[in-house]
Amino acid sequence: MSESKSTLIFANLNKDDAGHAAQIVQAELEQNGWHTEILAFRGSISEYPDFDRYSLIVSLGGDGTLLYAARFAGPRGIPILPINLGTLGFIAANRMETWAVTFEHWQKGALDPSRRLMLQSYAYRGKKILHKGIALNDIVVSSESGARMIRMCLSINRECFGYYRADGLIVSTPTGSTAYNLAAGGPALHPEISALIINPICPFTLASRPLVIPASNCIDIEIDETKKAGALLISDGHIVANLEKGDVIRIRKYEKSAFLIVPSGNAFFSALRTKLGWSGDNDA
Incomplete structure (x- = not known):
């Protein structure tokens, strides 16, 4: 993983408005001093960049986009900031309306990436x-x-x-x-x-x-x-x-882990409750 502030945005063009969303994310990151490149694709990448140049990968799509990005980020120890443009987005816990807050907390050292077994x-x-x-x-x-x-x-x-x-x-x-x-x-x-x-x-x-x-x-x-x-x-x-x-x-x-920049606290339990409906019985 590079020590420089360089970001690669994985933009899954099979998702509506992914191209426009990538430009919004790129502008925000560059305002925070990050050099940012967009890798737009449909299905899979046709030409592979030098992933070792990046210190952050943003996956812009859904859970499938995140899983695809982890294939490249995991072996290199590069943290992934997943932003959900899909329907469920259980693993990709950030949304376009909230990702910047999560990113800011991580950048200031107030949020540790979630370590995931592979x-x-x-x-x-x-x-x-x-x-x-x-x-x-x-x-x-x-x-x-x-x-x-x-x-x-x-x-x-x-x-x-x-x-x-x-x-x-x-x-x-x-x-x-x-x-x-x-x-x-x-x-x-x-x-x-x-x-x-x-x-x-x-x-x-x-x-x-x-x-x-x-x-x-x-x-x-x-x-x-x-x-x-x-x-x-x-x-x-x-x-x-x-x-x-x-x-x-x-x-x-796997000998290495994936690192996801997602909201801290009870995000997993919140997702079970709000996205899977595991909220118990109100009449219990």
């Missing part, structure tokens, strides 16, 4: 590496066909835990716990807890339940059987590899 995954076919990557939300092994289950062997710390016949398995970080994991019946974890969630997707037996394990544990998933379904490896919502019988996916806590 995952590193490897997919092996024998000795061949099919994929190597990092994720902020989750790693998913999924059936390629929604109509057919796959059979997987789950090992924790190199010891076989058991076999799952299901539509797939989710390995989620606390940050990702409120995404696919929650929709699949898993628990919501505070984003700064050091833990991982292993959650089967629509398992064949009701005895297969979500597990919460220490983040230091190592997870291996071997594809035991796919029949005619085929299997996919999905990292933060993006398909990264096609899998077949005998392939092994190794998932570990």
Whole structure:
């Protein structure tokens, strides 16, 4: 990470008014003495800048834009200021009306970035590496066909835990716990807890339940059987590899963390209440 006050704005043009919003953010940052560049894209970046030149990345879009930015910022220790232009924006907690206050508090040293655990995954076919990557939300092994289950062997710390016949398995970080994991019946974890969630997707037996394990544990998933379904490896919502019988996916806590500049205090619990409707029963 650069020591200079240099910012890269990730502007997701698939979001309405992202281009105009990027200009507003750029003007505000430059008034505060930051050199700012805008990287506008649709879907993915076509040309990669020298990320080491930047000391701050602003993600302008939704949670997906933030996850994409974390792929580049995480390994370099660059903090991310996420600004939500989407509909939910659970992780990207700042909005256009409020981001400048959060930024000012961080710039003055009154706000520490929220440290988020990331995952590193490897997919092996024998000795061949099919994929190597990092994720902020989750790693998913999924059936390629929604109509057919796959059979997987789950090992924790190199010891076989058991076999799952299901539509797939989710390995989620606390940050990702409120995404696919929650929709699949898993628990919501505070984003700064050091833990991982292993959650089967629509398992064949009701005895297969979500597990919460220490983040230091190592997870291996071997594809035991796919029949005619085929299997996919999905990292933060993006398909990264096609899998077949005998392939092994190794998932570990990544050695570095993502740092998010988000409002302090009870922002997570506020989001549960206001965005997910977890406000309890008024008549209780």
